[in-house]
Amino acid sequence: MFMNAFDNVVIKRYNINRVAESQVQVRYVYAPKERVIFDLVNKAQNITLPVIAVSIASVSRSNDRVFNKIPGFYFNKSTSDTSPVSASSAFFRAPVPVDITVNMSILAKFQTDMDQILSNFIPYSNPYIVLSWKIPADFNLINTYEIRSEVLWSGNVALTYPADIASNEKFRVAGDTSFTIKGWLFPAVPTSPTANVFYIDANFYNTSVINLSSTYDSLSGGTYTYPSSAAIIDDLEVVSLSGNTLTQYVSSMIY
Secondary structure, three states, X not given: OHHHHHOOOEEEEEOOOOOEEEEEEOEEEEOOXXXXXXXXXXOOOOOOOOEEEEEEEEEEEOHHHOOOOOOEEEEEEEOOOOOOOOEEEEEEEOOEEEEEEEEEEEEEOOHHHHHHHHHHHHHHOOOXXXXXXXXXXXXXXXXXXXXXXXXXXXXXXXXXXXXXXXXXXXXXEEEEEEEEEEEEEOOOOOOOOOOOEEEEEEEEEEOOOOOOOOOOOOEEOOOOOOOHHHOOOOOEEEEEEEEEOOOOOOOOOOO
């Protein structure tokens, strides 16, 4: 996505009268700058200037975008690819905000090439551009939810000129800069979102014959066996509770 956003750079070659004589498509390669320079030196490689090398430098968690401790979210999840009506709610764990640092190295043969390449992205990165993508399709959601990730430019391009080169080496100018992609990393998709549902069945027995001093009949979870001579019908009250693993506290009072 990053390379597609910056790709399609076309520069012009001018003559002494500032008349465009040809156009050159700038190539983007995913590799460190050192790898591209090695290919330039190695005559067997088909690498020509200008070229832009892009590589990921680091991935780190973005503490500035961790707002709370919400464990996750509920979304409408489709259970059928053809029937949106057949849907259920699924719980997804919250993604982790990450900052992806991307290095960009520009290698050009002429200063005019470098100037044109810089003018293709600097005016549009003030201060950032936005990449639009969606929640991964593996989550099988009914609706498409858009995610917008900022791509922040560092604001600086370090230009390097060859101060001392051999007679057989070609002149080239290099420009190094970097960007930060405000992205997200999602945990694995839950395979069975409704598997962790627990049911609690509690049987309560009438204990009035046990506790004669009680004004009101009470119910107890303990199992009592009444003697047949008492001629008492066992009173049984069944209370059923159900819930998923997010249920933390359940309380009840019986009068």
